[in-house]
Amino acid sequence: MTVRRLARVVADNLRRNRAHFGLASIGVVVGIATFTFFLALGVGVRAIVLGKIFPVDRLEVVPRSLDVNLGPLKVGLGADALDDAAVASLRAIPGVAAAYPKMKLTVPALARGGERIFGRALQTELIADGIDPAVVAGDVAPGYEFRDMEDAADPRNAPGGTCADDKECPARWYCDKPPPPRPSKKPKASSAAPATAAVAPASAPASTPASTPASAPASAPARWPCRPFVPVLASSHLVEIYNGTLARAHGLPRLNADFAVGLTFTMVLGESYISKAPVGKPRTLRGMLVGFSPKAIPLGATLPIGYVKRFNVEFGDPDAGSRYHSVMLEVTSKDRVTSVSAAVAALGYALEDNGAEQAGLMIAIFMLVFGLVSAIIVGIAAVNIMHTFFMIIYERKREIGVLRAVGASRADIRHIILGEAAAVGVVTGVAGVVVAFAASLLCDFASARFLPDFPYKPQTYFAFSPALVGAAIGFAVACCLVGAFFPARRAAALDPAAVLSAP
């Protein structure tokens, strides 16, 4: 029997028995819809959690827990310290595409500004780290640069001349003149300004600037050097967290990442609400937000690592510029994460636990449980399909006998029954996927309409990939084929002589 003729017979039989098949298919549709819905939900949530919140193709290597914590600085003991040699050994691990050292700013610092966006100046403790600009090259907003603009060894860095105000400096440079005189009020630690990224009104201007007039005669108006803004990246997470929590709690405007790029602020180095650096003279700099990156420090500002090295040495000890706090490893593929993790442990370092493993496990369990539930539903539906086919075959006994008499073989009969089952599977599979997709749209609509904003709130929680849709339809077809297997065998084994001679 050719496929074309088989298809004709199957289509005709389905039309004729549509009431039977329609009822029997309900269970399969429900099962497949459940299967597809929860799998799409699991895959979608997994993509958000592991793709945005805890990227698994990047590992952060930190010194072992034997390290001694000295305030915000974690100092490694002996071989556990992360220095350039450690970075080189980590970079040599097979499966590591790149290793980028990161250094935290370990000097007291404040950040002040934000009038353009918030309507008033805010001041906060500055938590910052430094990163290799190459890591975040793709995250810098168009038209902006993220590099060490004051690295004397970089031939691109030329002096910017002198100025009386910002207008006389090139674009994205500022006139480094001292801040206006201020009341002699020392910044102090207070409950209103907690150390961790707290926001406070800018009532305490910075201390004495380090800048000095640029060799101007006493009688001439003072001129000051032009300096490039310190380029700063903020974490994409920061916008999510700010919009989801701080903006709501403090009645601040919501931030749009594109709108925030170009924001300038003042950085005070060497003193903060909490303490003052033991060495060096506090000074001010101005920074500019040049983009958002998932690789930036979650709650703070990320600078080109050259700045941080210099600041740490200027306000700390001379060795501070060669001690990294962590090294970010980019893995060639997610499949290599396990082997790279083992190699890191073998070198005597630890991986920062960012919760990805637990989150991934939780999602896997979630998907497994609902996958199991839907498999049970589909399994029960397969039994229902089996009953339906047995019933249909009983009703069509004589018809099967006639087909056998005119030349149908047992295989032909089997193929007809299994063809009907496969067709029912395809139809129910597609119906199940459609139901799941409709349910997902409903859920996304309800989320957008009724759920308050929260960090990482996605537009959709679901990921319907072609592979998932194919698997769902394949599952439905397989279920129907399994259900029809024994009925098809029975139909093929019918004795045509007996059924045709029956009254």
Place this chain on the structure above:
Amino acid sequence: MIRLSGVHRSYQNGKHVREVLAGVELEIGDGEFLSIIGPSGSGKSTLLNIVGGLDSAYSGSVQVGERELRGMSDADLSDYRNRHVGFVFQAFNLLDHLTCTENVALPALFRRAARRPGDGGAAGPTVAGESARAAEVLAQVGMGERGDALPTSLSGGQKQRVAIARALFGRPRLMLCDEPTGNLDLATGASILELFHDLNRRHGITLVIVTHEENISRAADRVIRLEDGRIRSDVRSARSAAAAAAAAAEGAPPAPALASVPAQSSEGK
């Protein structure tokens, strides 16, 4: 030529075994019109099903042309039924959801590609070819105008004509009819018998009719009486010999030989 030798068939019902055919020996010539008569349960239908390849649970030998049916694979037996045998049943066995044309063309669904020259025909005909052939055989049995009708709208006689058309669709050399007039009134039954005669005379189709009615059996050229699974009598009518002589004198074409049915391999499922 169909040759049965030592054919035994028994049915088991629980522990009870009933022998329906007890060593049947029979030869049926090409183009013969043969009737098998006997009481209910004498094994008539069983014999018919065995010759038609519908029943293969027997012992003994059944040779049709050059082929031995016993031991043939299911696929080959199905192909044999499709190409060489036409069945007509007492209950018509038309499929009510199909039109007369579709019922008649049903064998085309299962027509396989010819595996060797003797199988006759190429791969299955086209849908248009099937419809044309169905219309042709419906016209041959006097149902040319009812091709689009559903069987439920036909009388018993019309249904049986459609069933005969279906049996003729594949140009079989052998027609096996199981009580073909059993559900028909006398006049309709007579017209169906006349149709059989016509098919036998004009197309030389070997015709085997099973019946338990004496008057029906007398219409055949040869009457086999079956009782308790054994052939009790085998009578050829005088008309049979006279008709054969007349046909020879008129130069009528010889009956297509079932000897042209080739032996098959055991290929298939």
